[in-house]
Amino acid sequence: MVAALLTHGDGDTAVGLHGDRVSPEMRRRIAEHPDPAIRDAYADFVRGMVDREVPIGIDDLEEAYGRPRTALVGATSPSLRAAVARAWHDRPLAVQVELLADPDPQVRAVATEHKQPGVPPEWRERCLADPATRLNVARYVPLTSEQFAQLMRSGEEKVRRAVAGNPHLSAEMVARLLDSDDPLVRVAAAQSRHVDAGTRDGLYDLVQAERADGSIEAEVALHWNFAEPEWLREAPLNERLTYLDSRYTTFRCVLASCHDLPEEAWRRLDNDPELVVRRAAARRPDTPPEVLERLVRAHGDVFHIRPLLVDHPNFPRHMLRTFVDEPSPNVRYLALQDPELPVPDLQQLAAAAEPFLRRGVARHPNITTELLEHLLSDPDPQAADEAAANSALWPTQMYRILTAAGL
Numbered sequence: 001m002v003a004a005l006l007t008h009g010d011g012d013t014a015v016g017l018h019g020d021r022v023s024p025e026m027r028r029r030i031a032e033h034p035d036p037a038i039r040d041a042y043a044d045f046v047r048g049m050v051d052r053e054v055p056i057g058i059d060d061l062e063e064a065y066g067r068p069r070t071a072l073v074g075a076t077s078p079s080l081r082a083a084v085a086r087a088w089h090d091r092p093l094a095v096q097v098e099l100l101a102d103p104d105p106q107v108r109a110v111a112t113e114h115k116q117p118g119v120p121p122e123w124r125e126r127c128l129a130d131p132a133t134r135l136n137v138a139r140y141v142p143l144t145s146e147q148f149a150q151l152m153r154s155g156e157e158k159v160r161r162a163v164a165g166n167p168h169l170s171a172e173m174v175a176r177l178l179d180s181d182d183p184l185v186r187v188a189a190a191q192s193r194h195v196d197a198g199t200r201d202g203l204y205d206l207v208q209a210e211r212a213d214g215s216i217e218a219e220v221a222l223h224w225n226f227a228e229p230e231w232l233r234e235a236p237l238n239e240r241l242t243y244l245d246s247r248y249t250t251f252r253c254v255l256a257s258c259h260d261l262p263e264e265a266w267r268r269l270d271n272d273p274e275l276v277v278r279r280a281a282a283r284r285p286d287t288p289p290e291v292l293e294r295l296v297r298a299h300g301d302v303f304h305i306r307p308l309l310v311d312h313p314n315f316p317r318h319m320l321r322t323f324v325d326e327p328s329p330n331v332r333y334l335a336l337q338d339p340e341l342p343v344p345d346l347q348q349l350a351a352a353a354e355p356f357l358r359r360g361v362a363r364h365p366n367i368t369t370e371l372l373e374h375l376l377s378d379p380d381p382q383a384a385d386e387a388a389a390n391s392a393l394w395p396t397q398m399y400r401i402l403t404a405a406g407l
Contacts, residue, residue: 002026006038014041019063050083058087070095078104085110091117105132112136138162148173157182164188165227183207183221191229191250204248228254241265249274256280275299282309289316297323300330310337321345329354336360343368355380362386369394376401 002022005013006029014037017030033039046064049056058069061083065072072084073095085091085099085107099111100123112119112133119127124141127133128151138151139162151163163169164177164185171194177185178199189195190203210218232240232254240258243251244265255261256269256277269281270291279302281287282295292315301308309315320338323331324345332349333356335341341364350361350371355378361367362375363386375387376397387393388401 002029006030006033011037011041011044014038015045016042018042050077050079053079053082055086056083058084058089061087073098078102078107081107082110086113089114089116093117093120096120097123100127100133105130108132109136115140135159135162139166140168141166142168143173145170145172148176152176161185161188167230169194178203183210183215183218184225187221187225188227190248191227193229193231193235201247230254233258237261244268249277252277253280257283259284270295279309282312285313287312287314289314292316293319296334297326297331300328301334308337310334324348329357333357333360336364339365341366343371346371350375355383358383359386362390364390365392367392369397373397 002017003026005017014030017026022030031039043064046056046060050061061072061080062069065075065080067075069084069088069091073081073088073091075081075084081099081102081104088095091099096111096117097120099107100119102108102111108127108130109132112127113136119137119141124137125147127137128141128143128147134151134154135156135158138159143151143163143166148163148169151159154160160180161182161184164180164182165188169177169192174189174192174194177189178195180186180189186203186207190200190207195203207218207221211222228250232243232251237260240255241261243255246252246255252269252272252274253276255265256272257280261269266281266284269277272278272281278295279299282292292309292312296309296315301310310317310320317338320335321341323335324341326332329352332352335345336349343366346361346364346367349357352358358375358378358380359382361371362378362383367375367390369392372387372390372393376384378384378387388398
């Protein structure tokens with residue numbers, strides 16, 4: 001297969017020919033290929049991603065540049081050093097310090113994007129004074145009263161918002177945020193552990209009123225803001241349980257992510273009026289099978305969050321095939337998660353009006369030759385492509401496709 005790709009393919013094809021995908025012998029052949037577009041395809045692809053600041057794995061960087069990460073962190077290219085900082089998540093503290101001292105502001109900024117590996121106490125003042133790192137570091141390092149005051153006086157809206165979301169703020173610091181007219185700062189203050197229920201309600205009511213008046217910033221603060229009261233997860237159980245009746249979905253979502261709640265709390269969270277809360281609660285290790293089935297049957301699954309609810313150890317997978325007759329196509333699609341779905345059910349889904357259902361059938365391992373033949377002519381090109389890629393396709397069908405394409 002690799003030999004054929006090297007003979008008939010191009011640089012785009014050769015990008016995938018690297019690492020454990022191919023044997024050492026074939027890797028040597030690729031390295032000696034006369035066409036540099038083939039020979040250097042993978043390394044060129046990685047370098048292109050680095051230049052475009054697209055995240056790429058640390059192992060890929062090591063392979064493409066032929067050097068260990070400990071050497072790449074000192075590379076002459078700032079873009080490469082930034083790529084290493086972006087990809088090497090568990091780097092030692094000594095390497096982190098080296099990145100914090102990097103002469104290029106892009107590298108320093110990337111090195112402080114996340115809470116880990118963090119900023120040593122002796123570096124906090126310097127990072128807070130550095131325009132390249134100030135915004136990132138203000139979000140998560142413990143601040144002194146003087147540092148807090150300086151940041152709030154900075155005049156930078158993004159910096160004030162970052163400070164407002166810092167989980168280490170003292171009660172006095174949070175109190176100074178309460179008079180802000182910025183909806184994002186108000187919501188951040190409302191999520192603080194240091195405000196009482198009345199103050200929290202007042203802050204949310206102000207933002208809700210601004211949203212009703214057409215404020216886009218208020219809309220973002222309320223519905224497109226991914227900040228959450230993380231401190232609640234560490235609070236004593238009795239305190240956490242007081243948020244079962246919270247008016248605010250984000251508090252109930254955080255509560256639902258805990259695993260040590262009593263049965264009555266789970267019963268209420270499993271019946272929460274908000275779907276996002278019910279889904280968060282369903283991800284606990286001991287969710288009852290009937291709760292999982294009811295939730296998925298009513299609302300489907302969320303495919304960008306893994307593992308899927310249908311992959312939960314307690315999910316009654318023998319019930320998947322019964323989803324074929326559900327009215328929602330998104331729920332019917334989940335029947336395809338059963339690798340032994342009967343052929344009549346596959347035929348029923350292959351006749352669906354929704355292309356994504358037919359694509360799912362085309363990928364299914366239990367598909368028949370006749371059904372594959374039918375889907376090869378599907379009006380949706382992706383469904384036809386999925387059928388052509390199914391390993392159940394017979395060689396005679398493969399040759400016919402190649403012949404028709406003049407190959």
